[in-house]
Structures are given as structure tokens and as C-alpha cells.
Amino acid sequence: MRRAAGFTLVELIIVIVLLAIVATISVQFVALSTRGAIDVSSRQQRALTGVVISEHISRSLRAALPTSIRASADGSCIEWMPIRAASNYLDLPKGGSPSSFDAVPLPGGQTASGRVVVYGYSSDVYNITNPGPLSPPASLPAGSPPVTVTFDGGAIHRFSAKSPEKRFYVVGEPIALCQSDKWLYRYSNYGINSAVASGLPSSFPGREVLAATLEDNSLLFEVTPPTLQRGAVVSFSFVLEEDQTGESTAISQEVQIRNVP
Numbered sequence: 001m002r003r004a005a006g007f008t009l010v011e012l013i014i015v016i017v018l019l020a021i022v023a024t025i026s027v028q029f030v031a032l033s034t035r036g037a038i039d040v041s042s043r044q045q046r047a048l049t050g051v052v053i054s055e056h057i058s059r060s061l062r063a064a065l066p067t068s069i070r071a072s073a074d075g076s077c078i079e080w081m082p083i084r085a086a087s088n089y090l091d092l093p094k095g096g097s098p099s100s101f102d103a104v105p106l107p108g109g110q111t112a113s114g115r116v117v118v119y120g121y122s123s124d125v126y127n128i129t130n131p132g133p134l135s136p137p138a139s140l141p142a143g144s145p146p147v148t149v150t151f152d153g154g155a156i157h158r159f160s161a162k163s164p165e166k167r168f169y170v171v172g173e174p175i176a177l178c179q180s181d182k183w184l185y186r187y188s189n190y191g192i193n194s195a196v197a198s199g200l201p202s203s204f205p206g207r208e209v210l211a212a213t214l215e216d217n218s219l220l221f222e223v224t225p226p227t228l229q230r231g232a233v234v235s236f237s238f239v240l241e242e243d244q245t246g247e248s249t250a251i252s253q254e255v256q257i258r259n260v261p
Helices: 009-062
Strands: 077-080 083-088 100-103 112-118 134-140 147-151 167-171 175-180 183-187 207-211 220-224 232-241 248-257
Touching: 009 077, 009 175, 009 207, 009 232, 009 248, 077 220, 083 112, 134 167
Parallel strands: none
Antiparallel strands: 077 175, 083 167, 100 147, 112 134, 112 167, 134 147, 175 183, 183 207, 220 232, 232 248
């Protein structure tokens, strides 16, 4: 009599156990591979975010008036005045009520408006007293040389020093970058104040978000003031943190501001 073919209960149980072990290992392998891919993507995203933030800060600072760059005592804020135009003056304001001066026009028929700064080394450009390095709001027109730079509203002003190269800058209102908790903010349109980054607006449009994943108190600005031999140097560092994993990426950079007196 032929013996019936088939599996015993013990053999079936052994097969089920082996399949369960293989399935568990496969699931773990797929899970670890997926987790690794997600972690790599997160690190790449943080690195890209760090590059974007660093480039934005660097480009902004390169267009700053060197003598206007200043950082807060704890290094969490930096402030500067952006340069809108630069040219050479023919003579500084003079007379009993100095309200204008002659200058070389900008190329291409361009015009500019803002505050005029002459020299500013060893002076506080945030001090808007008369005389001083920073003028009231003024307008630089286009035209054939020379053109007349006029202080707005008939204001008068005398500059406290002369530039060795008869150089002057037209600058805009101050801009500040500050960290608050995990946020990096850019501030504008808040006026000129004697204290660093004071009187800052608390909402848009005066306050804009540049980043939202900074590690608390990680942003640090350090400013080396300019001299007659070299420009200002700004070094900054910050840490980007992933909320879910707690992983972080440290970023540091140095920017040299090469504008001349």
C-alpha cells in the first residue's frame, strides 16, 4: 500500500517560523533603509538651508557701509546701513546754512536718495547730530557734472570730517538680523537709534522670517571694525536643528567688507 504524501504538523510549524523570521528581517531591513534615506535627506536639507542663510547674510553685509556694522553685546543681533550709491564730492557743504554740495553724478543717469555719509571712521554714524558723519535725508540727482546734492526739506548739515579720496556714500535706513528662540528675523523700517537693534518692529512688513529651525541661542555675530588699512570683517555662526530627530548642523562663515573711506 502506497504511503500518503504531505507535511507533518511539526514541519508546517517549522516552515511558518522560518517564514516569520525572514519576514521580520526583511521588514527591519526595509525600515532601516527608509530611515537612513530620510536621515540623509534631512541632513541635505539642513545643509542647503545653511547655505541659503549664509549667502543671504554675506551678500547683505557686503553691501553695508563698513563703519555702520555693529553687533549686540550677546552677539545675537547685527545691524548695518546698506549702501545705495557712492560717488565723489567736489566740496563739502559750507556757508552759514549749508544745505547742499556739488558732486560727481552717478553713471548711466542714475539717481539716489537716502542719507549721505562722509568718512565716518572714529565717529558714530548712528549719531545724527550736526555736525557729524551722517546727514539728514538727501537726494543725488542725475545730470551733467557737477550735480548738486540737496538735503531734503531745506535741512542744513555740516560733516565732521573729510574723506582722503573725497568719497561719500548714500545709505538707506538701518537693517538688523536677530535671533529670537528658534527664529531668525530680518528687521527694517524702524529708524536710527543709538542702541544696537533697538525699537525693532514686532510684525510684518518691518519683521520678516529668514529661518525657523535654529537651535536656541546658537546665533553669534562678531565684528572686527574697519581701519584705514583694511575693511571690516564679520564672522557669524549658527546651528540648525531638526525638531523630530534632534540632529543638528553647525554653520560658520566670515565676510570681509571691502568698501573704502
